[in-house]
Amino acid sequence: MPKSKSKRVAGGNNKGGVGKSGWVANVAAALADEGCKVLVVDVDPQANLSRRMGRPYRKEKPLVTTAEVIKSGEPGVAADAIVPCGWGGIYAQRIDIIPSRFDLENRISEAAVIGARGRLARALQGADDGYDFTLFDCQPSLGHLTQVALAAARYAVALVEPEYDGVEGAVRFRDFVADEVNRTEMGNPELTFAAAVPSMVDGRLAAHAHHVQSLPSIFGADKVWDSIPARSVVKDAADEGLPLAELGSRSAEMREVYKAAAQRMIKEFA
Template structure:
């Protein structure tokens, strides 16, 4: 029997640290490596949905019915399959990346947080569907205590945290670890933090080097990706233009190489962490 693919939640309590960019970059790098990727956009802002060019209909009725907001109301097993759409980049990306799109109506799920087993809805909706993929990437909102986070983490095997070299981002990452340790027995006893990826890194700043050392105290030196993602114009173009970063000029080709390195490290690290937790 084929092992299920790892379910990876990309999370940080602080916004603006490159969370959705990391989810986008890892997804594209995985497809370039030949992997089939299922992307779950659990952030009601829908930024990853837009960046992967998996837009929903402008018609409110059609949009709701074709999104996670509808599926996660009362999902049947495997129901997420009915809303999956291919990434809109074309070529290998459309062939290998499937997206469960979302929009702001996903926030309405907070009204149902008190219902029995409501945090298991995504897990139920994914049942049987993930067998056709090599990786599941779940982009989450920049929150710590909210129903969408509970749903996402319950369906995840590991958490991967992007973190820039700033005090607030490091403290936010620390709080993510604290919440996982305190609450995973009620959400997902097997949930682990795979590691951290340093984003928006400036190698000429002593402060950023110091903050990277502080990150090691959260996940250990082995949990810090050795490839650090710099702050380049291509990084912004990838999100603004909704393109694979390799198509964002010479800087983009350099960044694409870095994302491939991050993806390779992430897969190795995730495998190590999951084996250790088994």
């Protein structure tokens, strides 16, 4: 069972493109705005989070990545891969990252190797004790790499795009985490499904309103957190690899949204 002083949270959904990486990046910023020290771990070979947080893979200046951390799996070795995120201002001091790159794919073939699922948990032992939160960005899958992240996490959060397939993917993620056999096999019986966060919610769509309304009966009212609206400023920040704060006043509404999410995390994951 992973023991850490940092609150470890994995964001996931079996479906792709639902706002997982967007949530991790913007909640990390909001937690830092609240004074927290945050480690983000990119566990997706797409490495979208790494680029968005200013740590793209550069051949001429390679960084140690999640791929090497998982390949080794030695206790505490993750400390060697931690770098400050590439954002400026307070974020440079308060948010660190273990970046990813495409060859994290190569770790997937090790799924059948004994102990492979627990390698990130072992590698993080002691390495994230100095953080308030460790956030894992998962790939859109319930396969090996997501299980590697879940084996290290204390809390699982589903990002729920309020569309039929987005809700189904979130339910599969919840059900995977809720299954005691899966948690035991991951060596992490204390892993808790903590929240379903409606993400990329378009207020103009009746279908979105319908699906958001259905979530309390599916996940339990106490587990459905406030919605993250779909706003072009979030996409623009992601595309430019900048924190929302650097997009000026037009990011004010969304910064408030992520601030509320961060405050809820601080309260609930005490």
